[in-house]
Amino acid sequence: MSEVYRRAEARDAERLADLTYRAYELIRELGLHWPAAHADVPLVLQNIEENECYLLEADGVPVATLTLSTNGESKAITELPFFKWFATDPDVSGRGYGGRLIDWVEREIVLGKHGHREVTLATAEKHPWLVEMYERRGYTRILEIDAKNGDGLMYLFRKNIADSRYSDDYAIQRS
Template identity: 40%
Template sequence: MGINYRLATLEDAEVLLDLTLKAYEPIRRLNIKFPAATADLQLVKENITKHSCYVLENEGVIVATISIRKFEEVTDLPCVWWLAVDPAYKKQGFGSKILRYAEEAILRDQLKAPAVALGTSDQHPWLIPMYERNGYERFYEQDYGESGKGVFLRKILLPELFKEETEVQTGDGR
């Protein structure tokens, strides 16, 4: 059977909720307010239906998930978010595999996206360095007061199509 990537379906919602809550437990301990950290079944179903939510199956078992969405408030680039790996499968490379699948097979090869973005919290002790090791670079920060700063990173996928000046949206619509 091996590894299989596919779009999530509503039938996967309960499994994805369980996987996500287990994976984001350290985020809750850090008191970081990621929507996925406190997701409920309705939010998981909305993610599946409103965004492109992918799963990685290993031997028929869903072990990781990632979603692709727009975050127009910050950038016109597609964004990856809600990356989660079942803790029982941590340290086996599944997070890197599903991230690379989203970046290369979907965003670069199918959608011809010049770059991809993602957002995280400056309060998280290891996410920013992990994304930087995977080729992401910071391009924008947003202050959320007591919750810290949102840090937005991007990775250029197709340099010949990338135009930096159109990347960050501002409050006045530019």
């Protein structure tokens, strides 16, 4: 099985809209007001154009996607790089694709390309497993936010990727 990590392009919008919409079913059920939960082709195209949207393909088919926000929407709460729109195709969940994509974007894009030592993301307290998943991945809660929009308590997480397992591997690979 071949895996390809790359930046998404406009030609990927239809497949990423389908993947994201299906992956965010639980988000819709929880009543969270996240734009990705209502992903359609125009919204995905906007995300691709305004941000750095990455995907992991397995045998030529997108199986996971993650966006590094570059349009400034997170500047009100953090100046650090901010991840959003993380999704794994529900048909292949549990196979590690999402985790490998996060690892790749942290190492190659945030640390390698942009030179940032830390990255942030946010998720809802009421999501049944995302908080624990991000904590297992080394993210630490740094802020609690209630935007009073019905989402309830949101956590902003930060991870120091320069001090993580990547820093030594990255230095060796780039030497």
